[in-house]
Amino acid sequence: MQGKFITFEGGDGSGKSTQIKLLEEYLKVKGKDVITTKEPGGTPLGQELRRILLTGDVDKMDAKSEAMLFFADRRIHLTKKIWPALEKGQWVISDRFADSTKAYQYYGHNGRVSLPDLHNLYEISVGNFKPDLTIILDIDPEIGIKRSLNRAASAAVKEVRFENVDISFHKRLRQGYLEIAASEPERCVVIDANQSIESLHQEIIKEINKRLGI
Ligand code: TMP
Numbered sequence: 001m002q003g004k005f006i007t008f009e010g011g012d013g014s015g016k017s018t019q020i021k022l023l024e025e026y027l028k029v030k031g032k033d034v035i036t037t038k039e040p041g042g043t044p045l046g047q048e049l050r051r052i053l054l055t056g057d058v059d060k061m062d063a064k065s066e067a068m069l070f071f072a073d074r075r076i077h078l079t080k081k082i083w084p085a086l087e088k089g090q091w092v093i094s095d096r097f098a099d100s101t102k103a104y105q106y107y108g109h110n111g112r113v114s115l116p117d118l119h120n121l122y123e124i125s126v127g128n129f130k131p132d133l134t135i136i137l138d139i140d141p142e143i144g145i146k147r148s149l150n151r152a153a154s155a156a157v158k159e160v161r162f163e164n165v166d167i168s169f170h171k172r173l174r175q176g177y178l179e180i181a182a183s184e185p186e187r188c189v190v191i192d193a194n195q196s197i198e199s200l201h202q203e204i205i206k207e208i209n210k211r212l213g214i
Contacts (some may be wrong), residue, residue, distance in 0.1 A: 003033075003086040004212055007097040010137035011174055012163050013144030013151075014193045015200065016095050019137065022201045023208070027091055030214055035085055038095035040070060042077040049073040054159035063112035067105040067121060074098065074124040083129075090106035096133060098122055099180050099188075104162065107176025108169045130187065133211050135204060136177050137193035144193075 006023075008016040020036050027034045041050030049069055061069075061127045074097070085092050101121075105113045129210050145163055162169075181188040193200060208214060 002089040004132045007131040007134045009099045011144045013147030014137035014139040032091045032092045036093045040073040045074045063109040067113045069119045078186040090180045094150040103173040103176040109174035136190045
């Protein structure tokens with residue numbers, strides 16, 4: 001595959017979507033053919049899974065069911081959109097990928113889905129494919145959740161199933177992201193998201209240039 005696959009990760013309200021837009025513009029100026037996408041819901045079928053996964057009560061399904069549905073969405077996303085784009089030489093930026101499942105369903109849900117189970121789901125759905133670079137935007141969950149709930153207040157569909165879980169869930173998943181990054185430093189970079197939009201964008205560009213050599 002000739003294109004590059006960049007994923008953005010982080011807690012709710014960490015500013016991923018704003019930064020993805022800015023990075024997309026930057027890469028286009030540099031002459032790259034870029035598409036942006038997201039999980040869950042990067043495909044029409046995935047949009048249906050997104051509604052199921054992100055609306056309603058957190059207890060409507062357990063962590064294992066959640067993990068399986070997120071991986072089903074991911075495999076549809078890969079086969080229908082991500083892999084074909086990479087094969088055409090496009091750069092793909094995704095708002096979340098498999099690290100989200102580890103952070104939310106394993107760390108957040110306190111190990112209620114095991115690491116070996118997640119590993120098996122990854123192999124079945126993704127194989128040995130992985131992102132070229134993962135940017136983890138680190139934010140204090142007290143700040144992030146407030147931002148995310150404010151945004152949801154004006155949205156037609158309230159996708160706040162995870163925002164409504166208690167703050168300790170969000171603290172655990174933040175710690176989880178830091179552990180993921182520490183275990184795969186060649187793929188992951190953690191950036192402090194508690195800074196201005198422009199300075200965060202500049203830090204991201206610096207990492208992209210350093211690691212992907214633009
Ligand atoms: P977002 O599109 O606003 O980031 O919302 C997606 C939500 O779904 C967010 O709360 C994180 C959660 N999520 C998981 O719990 N597991 C996953 O694998 C993915 C992709 C997202």
